[in-house]
Each structure stands twice: as structure tokens, then as C-alpha cells.
Amino acid sequence: MSTQPTGAPAHSAGAPASVELRGITKRYGSIVACDDVSLSVSRGEIHGLLGQNGAGKSTLVKILIGLAQRDAGEILLDGRSVEIPDPLAASTLGIAMVHQHFSLVNELSVWENVTLGEVGRPDAQRTRELVRSIGARYGLDVDPDARVEDLSTGERQRVEIIKCLRRDPSLLILDEPTSVLTLAESRELFTVLRRVAQDEGKTVILISHKLDEILTATDHVTIMRSGRVVAQRVTAETDERELAREMVGRELSKWVAASALGDLDALVDPSLSSDPAMLAPVEPIHEDEFPFRLRITDAYASRDGRPLLQGLSLDLRAGEILGLAGVEGNGQQALGDLLSSLIELDSGTVEMDDVVLPTGKPGAMHRAGIGVIPEDRHQSGCVLDMSVAENLVMSTVGSVARRGFVSRKAIRANAERLIEQFEISTPSPDTPMRQLSGGNQQKVVLARELSLNPKVLVAAYPTRGLDVGAIEYMTERLHDAANSGIAVLLISTELEEILTLSHHIAVIHRGAIVGQMRRVDVDAERLGLMMGGQEA
Amino acid sequence: MTITSTPPTPANTRAVAQTSRWSQVLTTLLLYVVSISVALLIAGLLVSLTGASPWEAVQAIFQGSLSDAAALGLSLDKAAPLLIVAVGTCIATSAGLFSIGQEGQVVIGATVGAMVAIYLHGPGPLILVVTLMGAALGGAAWAAVAALLYYWRGVPVVISTLLLVYIAYQVVFYAVTQPWLLQESGQNVASPQSDIIRNDAWLPRIGEYPGLNFSSLVVIAVLLAVGARIVLNRTTWGFRLRMLGLNPKAARRAGVSAVLLGSLALMISGAFAGFLGGALLTGGSHRLQPGISENVGWDGLLVALVARNNPILAIPVAFFFGVLRAGGGFLASTGVPRYIVDVVTAILVLAIVFPPAYQYLRREIRARRLARALATGGAA
Ligand SMILES: Nc1ncnc2c1ncn2[C@@H]1O[C@H](COP(=O)(O)OP(=O)(O)O)[C@@H](O)[C@H]1O
Numbered sequence: 001m002s003t004q005p006t007g008a009p010a011h012s013a014g015a016p017a018s019v020e021l022r023g024i025t026k027r028y029g030s031i032v033a034c035d036d037v038s039l040s041v042s043r044g045e046i047h048g049l050l051g052q053n054g055a056g057k058s059t060l061v062k063i064l065i066g067l068a069q070r071d072a073g074e075i076l077l078d079g080r081s082v083e084i085p086d087p088l089a090a091s092t093l094g095i096a097m098v099h100q101h102f103s104l105v106n107e108l109s110v111w112e113n114v115t116l117g118e119v120g121r122p123d124a125q126r127t128r129e130l131v132r133s134i135g136a137r138y139g140l141d142v143d144p145d146a147r148v149e150d151l152s153t154g155e156r157q158r159v160e161i162i163k164c165l166r167r168d169p170s171l172l173i174l175d176e177p178t179s180v181l182t183l184a185e186s187r188e189l190f191t192v193l194r195r196v197a198q199d200e201g202k203t204v205i206l207i208s209h210k211l212d213e214i215l216t217a218t219d220h221v222t223i224m225r226s227g228r229v230v231a232q233r234v235t236a237e238t239d240e241r242e243l244a245r246e247m248v249g250r251e252l253s254k255w256v257a258a259s260a261l262g263d264l265d266a267l268v269d270p271s272l273s274s275d276p277a278m279l280a281p282v283e284p285i286h287e288d289e290f291p292f293r294l295r296i297t298d299a300y301a302s303r304d305g306r307p308l309l310q311g312l313s314l315d316l317r318a319g320e321i322l323g324l325a326g327v328e329g330n331g332q333q334a335l336g337d338l339l340s341s342l343i344e345l346d347s348g349t350v351e352m353d354d355v356v357l358p359t360g361k362p363g364a365m366h367r368a369g370i371g372v373i374p375e376d377r378h379q380s381g382c383v384l385d386m387s388v389a390e391n392l393v394m395s396t397v398g399s400v401a402r403r404g405f406v407s408r409k410a411i412r413a414n415a416e417r418l419i420e421q422f423e424i425s426t427p428s429p430d431t432p433m434r435q436l437s438g439g440n441q442q443k444v445v446l447a448r449e450l451s452l453n454p455k456v457l458v459a460a461y462p463t464r465g466l467d468v469g470a471i472e473y474m475t476e477r478l479h480d481a482a483n484s485g486i487a488v489l490l491i492s493t494e495l496e497e498i499l500t501l502s503h504h505i506a507v508i509h510r511g512a513i514v515g516q517m518r519r520v521d522v523d524a525e526r527l528g529l530m531m532g533g534q535e536a
Numbered sequence: 537m538t539i540t541s542t543p544p545t546p547a548n549t550r551a552v553a554q555t556s557r558w559s560q561v562l563t564t565l566l567l568y569v570v571s572i573s574v575a576l577l578i579a580g581l582l583v584s585l586t587g588a589s590p591w592e593a594v595q596a597i598f599q600g601s602l603s604d605a606a607a608l609g610l611s612l613d614k615a616a617p618l619l620i621v622a623v624g625t626c627i628a629t630s631a632g633l634f635s636i637g638q639e640g641q642v643v644i645g646a647t648v649g650a651m652v653a654i655y656l657h658g659p660g661p662l663i664l665v666v667t668l669m670g671a672a673l674g675g676a677a678w679a680a681v682a683a684l685l686y687y688w689r690g691v692p693v694v695i696s697t698l699l700l701v702y703i704a705y706q707v708v709f710y711a712v713t714q715p716w717l718l719q720e721s722g723q724n725v726a727s728p729q730s731d732i733i734r735n736d737a738w739l740p741r742i743g744e745y746p747g748l749n750f751s752s753l754v755v756i757a758v759l760l761a762v763g764a765r766i767v768l769n770r771t772t773w774g775f776r777l778r779m780l781g782l783n784p785k786a787a788r789r790a791g792v793s794a795v796l797l798g799s800l801a802l803m804i805s806g807a808f809a810g811f812l813g814g815a816l817l818t819g820g821s822h823r824l825q826p827g828i829s830e831n832v833g834w835d836g837l838l839v840a841l842v843a844r845n846n847p848i849l850a851i852p853v854a855f856f857f858g859v860l861r862a863g864g865g866f867l868a869s870t871g872v873p874r875y876i877v878d879v880v881t882a883i884l885v886l887a888i889v890f891p892p893a894y895q896y897l898r899r900e901i902r903a904r905r906l907a908r909a910l911a912t913g914g915a916a
């Protein structure tokens with residue numbers, strides 16, 4: 001069945017592909033993670049693997065590095081059929097992979113981390129030299145003596161890549177490498193990959209669910225959906241719309257197109273885009289019609305003597321989405337924690353409809369009508385070891401109980417209603433939360449918070465780590481929430497997301513709001529200055 | 537190749553799921569069989585070393601625990617205390633708190649109970665009830681010290697509860713050696729024990745010797761186990777408690793106060809143990825002695841461990857331990873040293889706890905080896 005797909009890389013006649021997969025199939029129980037996947041990548045090429053969460057991308061490359069075994073199909077390296085029983089074998093065959101989650105030891109220095117896992121006594125001087133020379137060769141600048149915990153995420157990833165490259169692999173695989181990087185860091189990474197492929201003649205497979213990355217960084221792209229290859233293209237001959245359509249299986253709506261495609265310039269100035277209407281800013285709301293809901297005044301908070309919030313003031317109107325932009329680590333988390341009753345204020349107030357709320361008192365904010373979609377949904381948004389149904393009533397278990405006894409019927413009915421209403425894909429309401437995909441876990445959190453009819457909804461990085469389909473879903477729901485009169489506070493580092501959704505934009509810097517503007521008045525330069533901490 | 541994925545047929549799915557489930561169950565079962573066989577083998581060897589015959593030892597244990605109605609009653613009597621400690625442990629563990637100080641709470645409960653029973657005047661049944669309540673409160677208060685240390689100063693519950701056991705031993709010893717407090721009155725040779733409590737305040741027994749007879753504590757213990765299960769799994773309180781145990785941060789977001797709920801869970805666990813101390817006093821020795829707990833606080837922890845914090849599962853497990861305790865006493869009377877029974881019990885516990893621990897470790901080790909392979913292969 002492995003028909004050579006159209007758009008597959010053209011090889012110079014005779015030269016076998018660097019990597020070729022033929023009819024790879026992998027099942028997990030009843031799930032077919034990879035279904036008859038064929039693709040081929042030639043030497044010196046960056047090959048993109050695009051697909052939504054759960055499309056089977058990770059599974060496919062796990063088979064390549066020996067972390068999973070295929071059920072059917074064939075792997076050929078340079079035309080030779082190979083078996084890859086474990087990661088060690090993959091390493092011997094010259095296959096290396098940069099994982100999404102780093103495997104670095106924070107307490108050790110960079111060079112020590114690079115020698116980690118090696119037999120024999122590490123040679124400090126030689127390793128330092130090695131780190132420097134690889135750095136120079138590929139543009140991976142990092143100080144070999146720095147401690148990993150002092151490094152930024154981007155720098156840590158460089159260390160990971162150096163660890164891979166020092167073995168001089170012929171195939172380098174990166175699984176969603178940019179999900180932890182800033183925009184600038186991503187661009188640097190792509191430059192490095194270019195060198196790896198073009199100058200060093202290595203083969204690169206780059207996994208992503210971000211379209212703009214695929215478009216800027218790859219030569220060819222294979223698009224997967226539900227375990228199958230649905231399209232293969234020469235990157236230069238395709239565009240965002242086509243990729244998005246293939247990946248999701250349908251046209252995307254206005255809400256997601258811009259943020260998923262990551263086209264910031266066009267968002268700020270829609271006339272730059274081929275479809276200006278699609279990127280037009282949200283109509284401003286009539287401010288005098290909508291009352292202030294939530295008002296934070298001069299909030300100061302600290303932990304262990306470290307200041308978290310330093311005089312933050314913020315007003316939130318009903319029916320409005322206020323986008324909170326800013327570089328990560330400037331108090332966003334503290335603000336989210338404050339509105340989840342996780343931290344107490346040293347001074348300042350939080351008012352809801354002119355009533356002052358107690359801070360730091362478990363459940364107080366919740367009872368006052370503040371729903372929160374936390375940024376770390378695994379750690380604090382849900383209980384992974386409880387069922388979907390239980391997670392859907394976490395804060396309102398009283399409403400499905402009579403005289404202190406939980407009604408299983410009521411829990412189930414509530415779950416079935418929300419599962420349908422929010423299109424949560426789960427085998428059953430009793431399925432443990434752990435078994436759901438990231439997008440569906442996020443839907444559960446959203447469904448729970450919205451089912452409480454909150455007055456205010458705080459959404460912290462609501463689309464982080466989600467695929468286009470799920471981003472589209474979340475974005476639409478947030479927009480609907482505001483339309484239904486909820487005051488939405490959208491915390492995000494993705495400017496595209498903020499520009500797409502917000503009526504108002506505030507910028508946070510060092511625990512305080514340094515400026516605010518209406519979405520229609522946005523000026524990219526001013527926004528940038530404020531994010532850097534300048535009052536503009 | 538079509539683009540929409542065809543869902544696998546239900547029958548197919550079920551077949552696949554079932555084969556893997558069955559093979560999993562089989563592996564687990566096999567692991568238990570092997571591990572318990574090895575334990576029995578070692579136990580047999582140990583018994584032979586003392587010069588006795590293992591087969592005779594087994595017979596002695598059976599005779600002492602299950603051979604007739606009286607023996608069965610004894611097993612039940614031995615099992616009930618373990619069950620009560622285990623159920624209390626399940627409650628604390630559900631909240632994510634690893635309290636191991638039940639032994640001390642039992643002792644403190646018995647001490648408080650003795651004070652109530654000896655110094656309070658009134659009708660017997662009332663004294664019994666107040667004694668048991670006082671004992672429960674004593675155990676709860678002892679646990680509250682650990683809760684306070686944890687939520688106020690961050691002292692780990694495992695450590696504080698353990699240390700409190702040894703303080704409790706000192707307290708009870710002090711109480712029964714002070715004539716003005718609880719020491720036996722009117723004796724020439726002062727022994728470290730209290731007076732016998734009035735016999736109308738004794739915990740009643742069910743049935744008559746030589747027929748099946750056992751303490752009413754057996755009934756209470758089973759009711760407590762069933763009750764705990766219902767409370768943990770069916771009530772909003774139990775729901776919040778499990779939420780707190782599984783994810784404290786999410787629980788807090790949902791309005792659960794860890795300090796209040798966690799302290800309460802710890803104190804309820806202490807109250808179970810304390811209540812048991814009162815029951816051992818009014819239903820067993822009838823006087824306070826330093827050794828009144830007979831280590832039920834420790835063995836009860838093992839019951840909870842083997843029962844994996846499931847109060848209902850704890851019922852048969854506690855019964856099994858009760859059989860070993862009852863049979864062990866009889867075995868000792870045949871000349872085999874008593875400590876051998878304890879060693880054999882310990883080996884059996886290890887054998888039962890081993891399979892899940894082994895499976896867990898194997899997963900961990902596999903993951904580690906993989907991680908190491910990844911590191912060696914330059915993250916490949
Ligand atoms: N170890 C596993 N056990 C069971 N199912 C798995 C496992 N790994 C992946 N899957 C399933 O296979 C499908 C593809 O997953 P994955 O390859 O991780 O997708 P992607 O990387 O494209 O997000 C998903 O439905 C996922 O739930």
C-alpha cells in the first residue's frame with residue numbers, strides 16, 4: 001500500500017534517501033498511533049512533520065530512535081533496511097533526538113552535563129573545548145562553565161543539542177523543540193538547524209504543530225492526521241492556509257487563523273495581509289454599557305522576601321477581554337495565584353462588584369465568581385488520578401450531593417452534559433483524567449470553570465502546548481464567554497493570541513502594569529517598549 | 537487510503553484490551569504465587585532451625601486460630617484492633633499524610649481512658665461510653681500535635697508521629713508509676729500498672745465459651761471499616777479529602793483548606809487509634825499497663841499497607857493477621873520461640889508487599905535505563 005506520495009523529496013537518481021520509512025504501523029491497544037506511514041528524507045534536508053496533538057508524530061519518531069517498536073513496515077537508512085530495538089542501537093546508527101522535555105541536571109555545569117552518561121573519567125578541559133568548538137561550528141553559543149539552573153530555556157536547549165551533535169549523528173530529530181522557546185530563540189534554533197543540514201550535510205526531522213515554523217524552517221513537509229499521512233509537500237510550494245486545512249481537515253476560523261499562523265505584522269496592520277478582514281481587530285465594546293467587575297488596586301505581594309507584585313492595579317469590565325501582555329516571569333503567575341486564592345496580598349485590595357475580597361483564603365475568589373484556567377493545568381488545574389466526571393465537579397461537589405452524600409447519578413449527568421456541550425473527547429466520564437490528551441484536559445478545566453457561571457474568567461496561557469484545532473476551540477470559547485458578559489482576563493506571552501482576542505491590552509512588567517491601550521489603538525512599537533519596562 | 541480514520545470494531549477492541557488485561561493479571565498472580573512460596577520456604581527453614589517441624593508449626597497455628605469456635609473467636613479478637621488502626625490509617629493516607637504514630641495514639645488513648653474509667657463516677661455503661669470517647673479524644677489530641685507541627689513548622693508527619701510514639705511510651709510509664717496518678721493502689725510491691733477498672737464498665741463480649749465468642753469490638757471494627765469506605769468514596773467530605781491527597785494545589789484552588797481538612801484527617805486517624813486504646817483497656821486487660829497496645833499500632837500499619845489503603849480490603853487482611861497472631865500464641869505454647877512467629881509474619885508481609893513494589897521498581901528501573909541510554913546516546 002505504500003504508494004510514493006506526491007511531493008515527496010526528489011532524489012538525484014540512484015542516491016538512496018537518507019531515511020526512508022515504508023508503511024510504518026504502530027498500535028497501542030485499539031488506537032492506531034501510526035497507520036501505514038511512508039516518508040523519505042534526503043541528506044541535507046530539513047523535513048517537517050506537521051500534525052495536531054495525537055496525530056502520531058511522536059510515536060513515529062520514537063520508532064526511529066528505538067523507544068517504540070513498529071508493528072509493521074520497514075525502516076531504511078541510506079537504502080539499507082535496519083532494525084532499531086533500543087535507543088543505543090539508534091545512537092550507533094547515527095540517529096539522535098532532542099526531546100521536548102530536557103534531561104539535564106540543573107545542579108551541574110554545562111560541560112558536566114555534556115559528559116553525562118559517558119563511561120570513564122570526564123576530561124574537563126577537553127569537554128569545555130568541545131562545547132566551545134561545537135558552539136562555534138553551529139552557532140550554539142553557551143558558556144561551558146555555566147550552571148544549567150542559571151541558563152534560560154533557550155540556552156538549556158542549546159546544551160541538549162550540543163549533547164546530540166557531539167556524537168556527530170547523521171540524522172537529528174527534534175520533537176516540538178520550540179514549545180518552550182521565545183520567538184527570538186526559535187529563530188536562532190532554525191538558523192542552527194540550517195547549518196546542521198546544509199553545511200554539515202546532516203538530515204533533520206523537525207516536528208511541530210506550528211505552521212509558521214514549518215514554513216520558515218523546512219524544505220519538505222509531511223502532514224499527519226489521526227496516524228495517517230494526509231499530504232506531503234515541498235514547503236516552498238505551499239502556504240499556511242493549505243497546511244492548516246490539511247492538518248485540521250477543514251478551513252480554520254478567524255479566531256485561530258492569525259494566532260495559529262503566528263503572523264504578528266499582519267495582525268498589527270491587517271492591510272499587510274492578503275485577507276485584511278480576517279485579521280481586523282475585535283470591535284471595541286461600549287464601555288459605558290458595561291460595568292467594572294473586578295478591580296485590583298495597588299496590589300503588593302511577596303514570597304520569601306522576593307517581590308511578586310509591586311503596586312499592580314487592574315480594572316476588568318464585564319463582557320471585555322483584557323489581554324495581559326508581557327515577558328514571562330513579570331508577575332503573571334502571581335496575579336493568577338492571587339485570583340485563585342493561592343497567595344495573600346501584603347497590601348492593596350481585590351474587589352468584585354465593589355465588594356472587597358479576602359486574599360489567600362482557600363476558595364474565596366472562587367466563591368466570589370472568579371473562574372481560573374491555570375497555566376499549569378496538570379499540576380493545579382485538575383486531579384490526574386480522578387475521573388473526568390469527578391474533575392468536572394471539583395469545586396462544586398456540593399451541588400451534586402444530598403446531605404453530604406455525593407450522588408453518582410448527578411455527577412455522571414453533569415459530566416455527560418458538559419462532555420457534550422464542550423465537545424470533550426473521552427472514552428467515558430469515568431476515564432481517569434490522566435488518559436486524556438492535553439487539549440481535552442484543557443477542555444475539562446474550561447468546562448468546569450464555565451459551568452459555574454463565573455463573573456470573571458482568568459485564562460493563563462490557555463492555548464499553550466495545544467494544536468491548532470484545540471487552539472481554535474479555546475479561542476472561540478473565550479470569545480463567546482466575553483460575549484455572554486463574562487469579564488475575561490487573558491494572560492499570555494503570545495502577542496498574536498492577545499491581539500486576536502482582546503478588546504483591551506495591558507502590559508505587565510516587574511509586578512506592575514506599565515501601560516494600557518485599546519486593541520484598535522495598538523501600536524507595535526509602543527507595545528514592545530512597554531514590555532521592556534518603559535512607560536510609553 | 538482514506539483520510540477519515542475508521543474506528544476499530546468494538547469486538548476487536550475488547551479482544552485486544554482483554555488479552556492484555558488477562559496477561560497482566562496472570563503476571564501479577566504468578567508474582568504473588570512465587571513471592572509467597574519463597575516466603576513460606578524461608579519461614580519453614582527458619583522454623584526447622586529452631587528444631588521444630590514446619591508442618592507441625594502450621595498445624596499448631598491452625599489449631600490456635602481456626603480449628604474450633606473458641607480459636608476462631610480468638611482470631612477475631614486479635615484481628616479487630618488491627619482493623620481499627622488500619623482504617624484510621626486509610627483516612628490519613630487518603631489526605632496524603634503518612635502518619636505512622638498509631639501505636640503512640642493507642643497508648644495515649646488507653647491512658648486517658650484509664651483516667652476516665654478510674655476517676656469518673658456514675659452508671660457503668662455511661663462510664664464505658666465516656667471512657668471510649670475520652671480515649672478517642674486523647675488519640676486525636678496526640679495526632680493534633682503532629683498536625684500542628686506539620687502545618688505550623690513544616691515538620692514531616694512521618695517523623696513527628698514516629699517521635700510521638702516514644703513520648704507516648706514515656707507518658708504511659710510515668711502515669712502507671714506515680715501513685716498520685718494511676719499506679720495500682722493498696723499494694724505493698726508497687727508494680728507499674730493501674731487498678732482494675734470497675735467491671736460494669738467493661739466492653740461486652742458476644743457469645744459464650746466454649747462456643748464462638750468474641751469482643752463486641754469485632755463488630756465495631758467492621759462497622760468502622762464499612763463506614764470509612766462510604767465516607768471516603770461517597771461523601772463530599774471524602775471527595776475533598778481524596779482531592780487533597782491526590783493534588784493539594786488543585787484542591788486548594790477548588791476551595792479546600794489543607795490545614796483544616798488535613799489536620800482533621802490526621803486527628804480522625806488518631807481518634808481511631810485512641811478509641812482502640814480505650815477498647816483494649818475496657819475489653820482486654822481491664823487495667824492500664826505499659827504494654828497494653830501489644831504492638832497493634834505497628835501491625836495495623838502493615839494491614840493498611842497490604843490492603844493498599846482500602847478499608848474494605850483491610851477486613852480480610854486484618855483477619856489474616858489476626859489468625860497469625862492467635863495461632864502464633866498457640867505455637868509459642870508448643871515450644872517454638874514466639875519471636876519466630878513475628879519473623880514469619882514479617883516475611884509474609886514482605887511477600888505480600890513485594891509484588892506491587894517489584895512491579896513499580898521494574899517500571900522505574902526501565903525508565904531509568906532508558907534515560908541513561910538516552911544520555912549515553914547523546915539524547916538519542
Ligand atoms: N505509550 C502509549 N500508550 C498508549 N497510547 C499511546 C502511547 N503513546 C501514544 N499513544 C497514542 O497514540 C496517538 C498518537 O500519539 P503521539 O504520537 O504522541 O501524537 P503526537 O506526537 O502527534 O501528538 C495518541 O492517540 C496517543 O494517545
Ligand SMILES: [Mg+2]
Nearest residue numbers: 054057058059
Ligand atoms: Mg508529540
